[in-house]
Amino acid sequence: MTDDNESESPELAPPAHHPDARAGRVAIVGRPNVGKSTLVNALLGQKLVIATSRPGTTRSSVLAVYAQDDPPTQIAFVDTPGLHRPKSELGKLLREEAERGLSDLDAVVLMLEAPSGKGRGDVTQLQDDDERVIEMLAQVHAPMIVVINKVDLLTDKTKLLPLLIRMNERLSPAALVPVSATKGVNLKELIAELRKLLPEGVLYDPDFLTDRPERFFVSELVREAVFERTRAEIPHGIAIVIDRFVEERNHTLIEASLVVEKNSHKAIVIGAGGKMLVDIGTAARLRIEDFLGRKVMLKLWVKVIAGWTGDPRRVRELALEPGK
Secondary structure (H helix, E strand, O other): EEEEOOOOOOOOOOOOOOOOOEEEEEEEEEEOOOOHHHHHHHHHHHOOOOOOOOOOOOOOOOOEEEEEEEEEEEEEEEEOOOOOOOHHHHHHHHHEEEEEOOOOOOOOEEEEEOOOOOOOOOOOOOOHHHHHHHHHOOOOOOOEEEEEEEEOOOHHHHHHHHHHHHHHHHHHOOOEEEEOOOOEOEEEHHOOOOHOOOEEEOOOOOOOOOOOEEEHHHHHHHHHHHHHHHOOOOHHEEEEEEEEEEEOOEEEEEEEEEEOOOHHHHHHHHHHHHHHHHHHHHHHHHHHHHHHHOOOEEEEEEEOOOHHHOOHHHHHHHHHHOOO
């Protein structure tokens, strides 16, 4: 992670001396709630990006570097927001953010979901949002690997074969890999297939993990706690602003504002007698302490900015650049 007091791009590492070293930049794309962030965390072996069962959890593209020594491999994964038809200024800018993550790539992972296996319908039929992702990828000039996620939920694995055949015929990918991001199924196989597509050399210093500062991940962990405890439109109309981030001798002091669009939403987030806000703060604090590896004092407030998801300037400030 970068230092919170500095804003800089990752330094390129010195040329590798190992003849088998491979490194490159890989975007993971797909419709909302297909499991992109869960896959990134599973590949890294640690939780770096938030992942919930709600569509639209990811808002900002996050670069996360996977590394292994044998054989020497670095893969800079770009976890992009889920692609879907935008219904607001927030949705429009999230789509633009996802599209920006598709530049300067060595490979792209198209993530789909295994068929449910229920009913007798065409299991090769994709959702409309899947089709929009495939349409957009026609403009990306990088080799593709198709990943079919959530295969652990498919009792009859033969149901997967028609989809694999159809995607192979339609997209001619470099590889098709069925995986379960939650169960860790076929993740080594995915890395092996991606490695074949990467150029020689290394890109980053060995200890480099992400281009985002700690404040970004802290704001995301607070937002995750809100997502898990609220319903309806509130999760999608919430933004987190880090007001203070101070490292004291025995703890880190963090003060943050939870920004909502309506006074009625503010009342829900605070809850009766402040209980909801206390629950959100407790859950977020425990996760932040685990992430930072030190004790945290977290103070939360709720603030109303009416209609912020329809204001391009506010969306960029609050949703695409959290934690600043």
